[in-house]
Amino acid sequence: MARRVSTLVATDLDRTLVHSARAAGPDVPGDVLCLERRRGVPTAMLTRRTAATLAELARSTTWVPATTRSVAEFRRLGLGPGIGGTPRYAVCASGGVLLVDGAPDPAWEARVRDLLADGAPVAEAADLVTRHLARLDPATRGPVRDADGVLLVARVADPAADWLDQLAADCDACGWRVATHGAKVHLLPARLDKSVAVAEVRERVAATRLLAAGDSPLDADLLLASDAGIQPADGALHAAGWRAAHVAVTRGVGLAAGEEIAAWLLARAAQM
Structure with missing residues (x-):
């Protein structure tokens, strides 16, 4: 059958x-x-x-x-x-x-929770991206938003800028990854x-x-x-x-x- x-x-x-x-x-x-x-x-x-x-x-x-x-x-x-x-x-x-x-x-x-345990806590990841955003002109960036404790989102005027490479490297080192979509930068747990x-x-x-x-x-x-x-x-x-x-x-x-x-x-x- x-x-x-x-x-x-x-x-x-x-x-x-x-x-x-x-x-x-x-x-x-x-x-x-x-x-x-x-x-x-x-x-x-x-x-x-x-x-x-x-x-x-x-x-x-x-x-x-x-x-x-x-x-x-x-x-x-x-x-x-x-x-x-x-x-x-x-x-x-x-x-x-x-x-x-x-x-x-x-x-x-x-x-x-098990998947997140392999990486940095969400608060630490939020602090990391906030430090990177602080280097930019305040007029070109928005605040970091926590979506349900597992996804971080920020609006940035130029999400293709060179600073993203360093952010991606820093995130990778602490078990997170970066994805851009339009004017938004997303941080997600790597797994x-x-x-x-x-x-x-x-x-x-x-x-x-x-x-x-x-x-x-x-x-x-x-x-x-x-x-x-x-x-x-x-x-x-x-x-x-x-x-x-x-x-x-x-x-x-x-x-x-x-x-x-x-x-x-x-x-x-x-x-x-």
Whole structure:
């Protein structure tokens, strides 16, 4: 008897499936559903076709949103009402938190503590990046933000500057790593990323296949771990020249790419 194929689909959210007004692209395909606003400006939107496709994906597979957003930022999206149902699993803070039925999973919290034990405490890593940022013009940098005690984020005007090389070296020496995305500098424990948390969900649901989607360097490990994946043509990862034979690239950008990604995942999930 042929083995039954069980599919887990793990996707980034921002600039992959949902987009801000700035990142929406030149063509808005159809009606748009706004999930989040700041000062009246949409910061997270998706088309209603994308929402409908994601709802179908959630019914036919195990769909896991996997985001760099903190738990509070993820909850602020109200993703469940937007697509007609909340996914049972969600990965936040680039793998630092696993939500199960909306609540942080205690078993994963214990696993993360073990992973963090190999490196410097988060307070020490925060102090390290703060010292590096102090060398910059105050007008070009923002404060260091702690996302759920496992991910540090700071906004910097020039995240490609030479000082990042020294920061990366110092972080490596204390068990942390640096990743940049747009104007943000992220510090993560060296042994933690989205793919590690998604692998935990895959084991729990006994999925035989993993599909993935993402746009940034923080999604590279997840895309590499997948059996097949897709990235948007306007993503930072694609712009940096990152390619993999099993990872497709969208034709469209912005909200149109979000629709394309959701449709691609649903069609690929239906293939046995």
